[in-house]
Amino acid sequence: MMIARPRAYTECMNAPHMLALDTATDQLAVAVVAGQHEFCAQEAGGARASQRLLPLVFELLHAAGLQAAQLDAVAFGRGPGAFTGLRTATSVAQGLALGIGCPVLPIDSLMIVAEEARMRVGVTELWVAMDARMDEVYAGAYRHEDGRWQVQHDAALFGLPALHALWQ
Numbered sequence: 001m002m003i004a005r006p007r008a009y010t011e012c013m014n015a016p017h018m019l020a021l022d023t024a025t026d027q028l029a030v031a032v033v034a035g036q037h038e039f040c041a042q043e044a045g046g047a048r049a050s051q052r053l054l055p056l057v058f059e060l061l062h063a064a065g066l067q068a069a070q071l072d073a074v075a076f077g078r079g080p081g082a083f084t085g086l087r088t089a090t091s092v093a094q095g096l097a098l099g100i101g102c103p104v105l106p107i108d109s110l111m112i113v114a115e116e117a118r119m120r121v122g123v124t125e126l127w128v129a130m131d132a133r134m135d136e137v138y139a140g141a142y143r144h145e146d147g148r149w150q151v152q153h154d155a156a157l158f159g160l161p162a163l164h165a166l167w168q
Helices: 007-013 046-064 083-100 109-121 160-167
Strands: 017-022 027-034 037-044 073-079 104-108 125-133 136-145 148-159
Touching: 017 046, 017 083, 027 046, 037 046, 046 083, 073 083, 073 109, 083 104, 104 109, 109 125, 109 136, 109 148, 125 148, 136 160, 148 160
Parallel strands: 017 073, 073 104
Antiparallel strands: 017 027, 027 037, 125 136, 136 148
């Protein structure tokens, strides 16, 4: 799993201990950043995400040699995405952060994909589309400029013909 670090959250990116989780898709992704070290896990999510998320969080915290109370921030993919997955990530992130008294960072799930594309191939302006099932997609447009991501078109749910027409 890649940890994306959107520049809109730079004030928190210097935090030496951070938890990031995403359950917006059919994949469950969790990462712990401890100083310069990243501990990452990705596995099948979907219906299993609600059962596996907390055990996976604590497995990675253990691997990093951290207790939850040592976290400086908890980031989560806020969507768009699967409704149940979004509720799972939101509730776990808020519950952990409230319990340990650290900030919660909601990250645009499509922007996470945009950052991964920038890191891998250097693209700085793009549309990101994610399958929403039933011949629909979640899509948004982003531009990386001056060290941070700018939203060019808000993430929305599109039918395939409507998205195609927008791209013409």
